[in-house]
Amino acid sequence: MIELKNVTKRYESLTAVDDVSFSVKTGECFALLGPNGAGKTTIVKMLLDFTRPTSGSLSLNGIPSTLAECRQSVGYLAENNHIQPSLSGWQYLLRCAELLDMNRSEAADHCRRIVELIGMQGRENTKVSTYSKGMVQRFGLGAALMGNPKLLILDEPTSGLDPIGIREIRLLLESLKGQGMTIFLNSHLLSEVEKICDTAAIINRGKLLVKDTISSIVKDGETLEDVFVRLVKG
Amino acid sequence: MGTSKSLPPITRITKYTLIDEVQQRSFVVMFVFCALCVFLVRGCYQGNYMVNGQILDAGTIVRTLSKATFHVIGAGVMVIAALLSMRIFRRDRNEGMQSCILSKPIARWQYVMGKILGLWALSTLFMFILHSIVFLITSINLKVFMPGYLVASMLCSINLLFVVIAVLLLSVLMSDIVAFLCVLGVGSVGFVADGIAAASHSQIAQVMMQQPGTGPQSDITWWKVVYVLWPKLLGVQQLASSLIESESNHGIGSLYPFINVLVYCLILGALLFKRFRDEDIV
Numbered sequence: 011m012i013e014l015k016n017v018t019k020r021y022e023s024l025t026a027v028d029d030v031s032f033s034v035k036t037g038e039c040f041a042l043l044g045p046n047g048a049g050k051t052t053i054v055k056m057l058l059d060f061t062r063p064t065s066g067s068l069s070l071n072g073i074p075s076t077l078a079e080c081r082q083s084v085g086y087l088a089e090n091n092h093i094q095p096s097l098s099g100w101q102y103l104l105r106c107a108e109l110l111d112m113n114r115s116e117a118a119d120h121c122r123r124i125v126e127l128i129g130m131q132g133r134e135n136t137k138v139s140t141y142s143k144g145m146v147q148r149f150g151l152g153a154a155l156m157g158n159p160k161l162l163i164l165d166e167p168t169s170g171l172d173p174i175g176i177r178e179i180r181l182l183l184e185s186l187k188g189q190g191m192t193i194f195l196n197s198h199l200l201s202e203v204e205k206i207c208d209t210a211a212i213i214n215r216g217k218l219l220v221k222d223t224i225s226s227i228v229k230d231g232e233t234l235e236d237v238f239v240r241l242v243k244g
Numbered sequence: 245m246g247t248s249k250s251l252p253p254i255t256r257i258t259k260y261t262l263i264d265e266v267q268q269r270s271f272v273v274m275f276v277f278c279a280l281c282v283f284l285v286r287g288c289y290q291g292n293y294m295v296n297g298q299i300l301d302a303g304t305i306v307r308t309l310s311k312a313t314f315h316v317i318g319a320g321v322m323v324i325a326a327l328l329s330m331r332i333f334r335r336d337r338n339e340g341m342q343s344c345i346l347s348k349p350i351a352r353w354q355y356v357m358g359k360i361l362g363l364w365a366l367s368t369l370f371m372f373i374l375h376s377i378v379f380l381i382t383s384i385n386l387k388v389f390m391p392g393y394l395v396a397s398m399l400c401s402i403n404l405l406f407v408v409i410a411v412l413l414l415s416v417l418m419s420d421i422v423a424f425l426c427v428l429g430v431g432s433v434g435f436v437a438d439g440i441a442a443a444s445h446s447q448i449a450q451v452m453m454q455q456p457g458t459g460p461q462s463d464i465t466w467w468k469v470v471y472v473l474w475p476k477l478l479g480v481q482q483l484a485s486s487l488i489e490s491e492s493n494h495g496i497g498s499l500y501p502f503i504n505v506l507v508y509c510l511i512l513g514a515l516l517f518k519r520f521r522d523e524d525i526v
Contacts, residue, residue: 029425033462055524055525058525060524061525062522078350078351081348081349082349088343091340092339105260109345109348110349
């Protein structure tokens with residue numbers, strides 16, 4: 011589903027991603043972990059062709075990430091997601107649906123389902139400028155789920171959410187995983203990752219430290235947090 | 245690129261660009277202000293103008309003034325088109341619309357094309373409405389019918405396309421305000437140079453140049469080359485305004501300004517697509 015081969019990204023003298031290779035299989039729930047500035051968001055941006063690698067290659071569904079077709083059934087939620095403040099949540103979702111080539115009635119039906127799924131009924135017609143950060147995040151997640159994508163790329167999906175919101179997102183992701191959706195998750199919330207994900211990779215200073223199943227990474231008597239701290243500090 | 249399937253995203257991005265711009269308060273204020281200004285000058289058409297002791301014919305006054313208004317509107321809307329274009333990429337980036345659109349199966353060229361078409365359509369419509377106000381005033385109030393007026397307005401839209409593409413390209417390379425000022429500078433230099441060239445062809449200038457002591461004129465200086473190759477925005481307006489009264493000097497030479505601006509649009513458009521393809525999306 012996702013494949014990175016010897017990917018390196020340099021910004022002048024800074025190497026943000028250093029010769030990283032890994033793959034994520036269809037139906038897998040994968041977490042990319044690392045401290046701030048480790049290169050997680052850069053990898054996500056390269057997957058979506060928002061930035062090009064200095065060397066190496068990335069592919070989604072077997073198609074090079076530089077081609078728009080590879081994003082045919084990909085949903086994406088950005089870190090610090092923003093939505094045009096002049097729109098309402100409904101208008102935003104409708105635009106996302108139309109951009110996926112849905113006709114007006116098909117898009118409206120789909121948006122209604124999404125609004126229900128993200129628990130925003132009754133608030134969808136108010137302007138985004140009146141929303142809290144958590145609400146913006148929920149609508150962002152709704153936009154990512156538009157068109158029933160096969161692959162969901164989420165960059166800090168619980169950013170700005172309260173504990174109840176975080177739990178709801180986790181339950182939603184678990185249900186999506188149950189439906190066979192491939193999930194690529196960038197998160198700092200290691201306890202949540204441990205609950206949802208099957209596999210994880212830890213990167214630090216652009217280098218891949220480990221990539222394996224959660225059960226293989228976390229030994230008996232340890233938590234993912236312990237492993238993370240040990241690998242990153244060590 | 246170029247299949248029928250690539251059209252819907254472009255038309256949708258064009259539609260959203262139009263809607264988003266029209267909903268901006270600054271756009272509405274600009275539009276109302278310009279429409280009022282054009283409407284209020286209608287009194288100028290009906291005055292009694294006297295030249296060398298002779299009262300001018302009303303039809304001549306209307307034609308002359310409506311031509312002048314045509315040029316003022318054409319130049320003014322170019323400035324407005326530059327203002328609208330200069331912040332479009334930055335706003336889309338800040339409001340998350342750029343990453344939202346480009347995370348869908350939409351290519352960057354489709355996004356840029358949608359933005360260009362949206363801004364071009366909006367500024368052309370803006371100019372067409374202002375020109376239509378003049379056309380309606382002269383046709384209904386003053387009974388002077390100039391069928392070429394609206395055709396001329398459409399021809400001038402090539403200038404707006406140039407301004408939109410140039411500002412979008414420069415706004416990717418430099419800050420928005422500098423991009424705006426650069427394009428404004430290019431337009432102003434072109435207008436002044438064309439004005440000087442027109443004046444130098446006047447009878448008085450010809451006589452002055454033939455007087456002894458003015459020195460021999462060099463054949464082709466590099467200034468002349470620069471002048472000929474400079475974007476001919478005023479030239480397009482003059483070509484368009486010649487349509488207002490169906491002036492018949494439309495040889496290949498008179499089409500040069502249109503071809504000049506069209507070539508600039510193609511070159512700058514290609515540079516914009518190439519530059520945006522390599523741009524990092526934040």
